[in-house]
Amino acid sequence: MPIRIAALASGRGSNLQAILDAIAAGTLDAQVVGVFSDNPDAPALLRVPEALRWARTPKSYGSRAAFDAALGDAIATAAPDWIVCAGYMRILGPDFVQRFQGRLLNIHPALLPKYKGLHTHQRALDAGDSEHGASVHFVTAELDGGPVIAQARVPVLPGDDADRLAARVLAVEHPLLVGVLRLAAAGRLAERDGRAWVDGQPLFTPLSLESLSP
Ligand SMILES: Nc1nc2c(c(=O)[nH]1)N[C@@H](CN(C=O)c1ccc(C(=O)N[C@@H](CCC(=O)O)C(=O)O)cc1)CN2
Numbered sequence: 001m002p003i004r005i006a007a008l009a010s011g012r013g014s015n016l017q018a019i020l021d022a023i024a025a026g027t028l029d030a031q032v033v034g035v036f037s038d039n040p041d042a043p044a045l046l047r048v049p050e051a052l053r054w055a056r057t058p059k060s061y062g063s064r065a066a067f068d069a070a071l072g073d074a075i076a077t078a079a080p081d082w083i084v085c086a087g088y089m090r091i092l093g094p095d096f097v098q099r100f101q102g103r104l105l106n107i108h109p110a111l112l113p114k115y116k117g118l119h120t121h122q123r124a125l126d127a128g129d130s131e132h133g134a135s136v137h138f139v140t141a142e143l144d145g146g147p148v149i150a151q152a153r154v155p156v157l158p159g160d161d162a163d164r165l166a167a168r169v170l171a172v173e174h175p176l177l178v179g180v181l182r183l184a185a186a187g188r189l190a191e192r193d194g195r196a197w198v199d200g201q202p203l204f205t206p207l208s209l210e211s212l213s214p
Pocket residue numbers: 085088089090091092093097106107108109116117118138139140141142143144145146
């Protein structure tokens with residue numbers, strides 16, 4: 001039975017497209033049951049049929065909590081097994097996180113716990129890091145502080161700027177996110193006691209991209 005994925009996206013949607021491509025190729029047993037955005041102009045929305053799109057402008061809500069509640073109600077209507085933040089650029093409030101705790105994932109463009117938040121590529125460059133990468137983690141109330149499931153590493157190369165480094169990271173984000181979703185689709189992934197669990201065992205070290213490849 002394919003797992004039901006609700007995707008949250010605020011922009012381009014290349015991670016969403018990687019999910020859709022894996023489904024179409026038969027390498028991810030899933031279906032995308034909705035794409036939800038805080039940006040009605042998000043190109044990500046155009047990657048799925050109109051019936052699967054939900055987008056609202058947060059400004060039209062009285063508070064972050066009110067927007068999150070409307071978002072959560074829309075997601076719940078789609079009855080997803082997993083909710084994936086795939087380039088979703090808003091901090092989710094504690095009530096939303098609690099509502100979907102344990103099935104909320106995020107792809108973050110850094111090797112957490114380094115560089116939580118935004119502007120991760122420039123921060124890695126500014127720090128003179130020789131390595132950077134991406135993480136897939138469970139979402140918790142603490143921004144980018146949830147248990148990390150898997151990570152992919154890339155070199156920082158001479159002459160890199162933020163855009164060039166971001167492109168190199170993005171290229172590994174896609175297989176990393178799909179690889180973690182394959183674990184979910186196989187019923188092998190869970191969040192328990194503040195940790196990620198795979199095959200009934202707690203993860204003390206994030207899985208590598210190489211370990212996820214089919
Ligand atoms: N409660 C959580 N919410 C979210 C998480 C999380 O781990 N816990 N992950 C993020 C994704 N993300 C980084 O991976 C992220 C998204 C948004 C921001 C942020 O500072 N957003 C600002 C608005 C920024 C803007 O509009 O340009 C905000 O919401 O005030 C940081 C990190 C998804 N949500």
